[in-house]
Amino acid sequence: MSNDSPRKRRWNIDHVAEDLDHADKDADHGDGSAGRAAEESARAGGDSGGAERAALRNGARRAAAPKRVLVIADEWFPARGGLSSLNRHLCAALAAAGAEVHCLVPGASAEERADAAASGVRLLEARRSPGTSEREALMRRPPLPPGTEPDAVIGHGRVTGPIANAVTEDHYPRAARFHLVHMAPDEIEWYKLDGGNDAGLRADTRSRIELDLARDATAAVPVGPRLHGWLARDLPAGRDGHRARLIQLDPGFDMAGPPERGIRAGRPLVMIMGRMDDVRLKGVDLAARAIGRARGLYAGAADWELLVRGTPAGTEQALRTQVLGWIGDPSASVTVRPYSAETAAIQEDLDRASLLLMPSLVEGYGLVGHEAIVNGTPALISANSGLAEQVAKVAPDHAGALVVPVRHRVEEDVPAWGHRIAAVMGDREAAFARAARARRALAEKASWAMAVDRLLTVL
Numbered sequence: 001m002s003n004d005s006p007r008k009r010r011w012n013i014d015h016v017a018e019d020l021d022h023a024d025k026d027a028d029h030g031d032g033s034a035g036r037a038a039e040e041s042a043r044a045g046g047d048s049g050g051a052e053r054a055a056l057r058n059g060a061r062r063a064a065a066p067k068r069v070l071v072i073a074d075e076w077f078p079a080r081g082g083l084s085s086l087n088r089h090l091c092a093a094l095a096a097a098g099a100e101v102h103c104l105v106p107g108a109s110a111e112e113r114a115d116a117a118a119s120g121v122r123l124l125e126a127r128r129s130p131g132t133s134e135r136e137a138l139m140r141r142p143p144l145p146p147g148t149e150p151d152a153v154i155g156h157g158r159v160t161g162p163i164a165n166a167v168t169e170d171h172y173p174r175a176a177r178f179h180l181v182h183m184a185p186d187e188i189e190w191y192k193l194d195g196g197n198d199a200g201l202r203a204d205t206r207s208r209i210e211l212d213l214a215r216d217a218t219a220a221v222p223v224g225p226r227l228h229g230w231l232a233r234d235l236p237a238g239r240d241g242h243r244a245r246l247i248q249l250d251p252g253f254d255m256a257g258p259p260e261r262g263i264r265a266g267r268p269l270v271m272i273m274g275r276m277d278d279v280r281l282k283g284v285d286l287a288a289r290a291i292g293r294a295r296g297l298y299a300g301a302a303d304w305e306l307l308v309r310g311t312p313a314g315t316e317q318a319l320r321t322q323v324l325g326w327i328g329d330p331s332a333s334v335t336v337r338p339y340s341a342e343t344a345a346i347q348e349d350l351d352r353a354s355l356l357l358m359p360s361l362v363e364g365y366g367l368v369g370h371e372a373i374v375n376g377t378p379a380l381i382s383a384n385s386g387l388a389e390q391v392a393k394v395a396p397d398h399a400g401a402l403v404v405p406v407r408h409r410v411e412e413d414v415p416a417w418g419h420r421i422a423a424v425m426g427d428r429e430a431a432f433a434r435a436a437r438a439r440r441a442l443a444e445k446a447s448w449a450m451a452v453d454r455l456l457t458v459l
Helices: 006-029 032-043 050-063 082-096 110-118 134-139 157-171 185-191 196-215 225-234 284-295 299-303 316-327 343-352 367-375 386-394 396-402 410-426 428-445 448-456
Strands: 068-072 100-105 121-125 152-156 176-181 219-222 269-273 305-311 333-338 355-358 379-382
Touching: 068 082, 068 157, 082 100, 082 121, 082 152, 082 367, 082 448, 110 121, 134 157, 152 157, 157 176, 157 196, 176 196, 176 225, 185 196, 196 225, 219 225, 225 386, 269 284, 269 343, 284 299, 284 305, 284 316, 284 410, 299 410, 305 316, 305 343, 316 333, 343 367, 355 367, 355 410, 367 379, 367 386, 367 428, 379 386, 379 396, 379 410, 386 396, 386 428, 396 428, 410 428
Parallel strands: 068 100, 068 152, 100 121, 152 176, 176 219, 269 305, 269 355, 305 333, 355 379
Antiparallel strands: none
């Protein structure tokens, strides 16, 4: 690739922008060393003023000409899981920061368009010709208003990352491209039930797709510290000989709902939520066995109800039978429901729950646990997740109450999780108070404004 290629120019512009950003910080703090120290502190989650500075910069952006961002997604409401939920929050945060945000999707209902518009996001429906698939429709030139060219195009993993790459190259070669990385295939493919004997081959193929899409992006954007660590080690240089910039995206803990959550009356509810077609990866068997152990530790446990949200439609009865077997008591109260795209339904589940469990064997990030924390719902989350690493970095005083090890040894994991479940459910008032304190501490140090500020600084 020649030195004057659009991608090379974008790389040079990125580094000029980075140098200017450092200079601004140095001026703010009196000398270069102090500015760099403050920046490193903010990136580590220890700068309590980071949210205020991000808000000031975002206000300045709103006063200037807004940056145009085109985000490519496979849906708006999250019917398919956490990636879509994160996309919705990301788009809203970019719009709140002053960007002009367009989100391209295969189709959108009136409710979805209204929901996006309420956050300042403009949903674009891909032009679909007869006989074409959703993905093929997304490859066509997006129906942006005449004369509108995006400053940046965002793709999500291997779901829409290849589409974002093609759209940028074919239609908007001067735009920056951000490739968001949501998972590390080498970590998760081994635990999927449909993996079979080809799990290693599939992990290698999917990892290569992620790395190939990231290497030539303007910036590779891993979600959370765990995925940042993977890319920091494994991301190769791009075709221009340079490694793509790494920008860690830490989802904000901006508080949702009232500052203090009350305990719902009635039967106490324990909840597991996620893509339950991967029950082993999500640790559903561990959660059920741990609840069985907790039932032997706490006299009131027989009154608990377990809600498993996220099973593929039509498999509810089969999964319920499995869960009852893992609990070891056919009289246990277990409800199994399919995953819902209705955000109000998920919100109501979180509001009803006294405890959310995320005992995943491994998670690139763990948005389910993140949403519980933001909602003020007591949660126990796997230590093998980017979320656990983020909590430990940003609010270490609260990590002990939230994070539980998963060692992949049933004889250790079941008792550990069983005792923690019994402790939380045995004193729900104290658990809700701890959840409120953790939510406040995390919201003060990690906001969505801070998360998108690092992306917009590149433009």
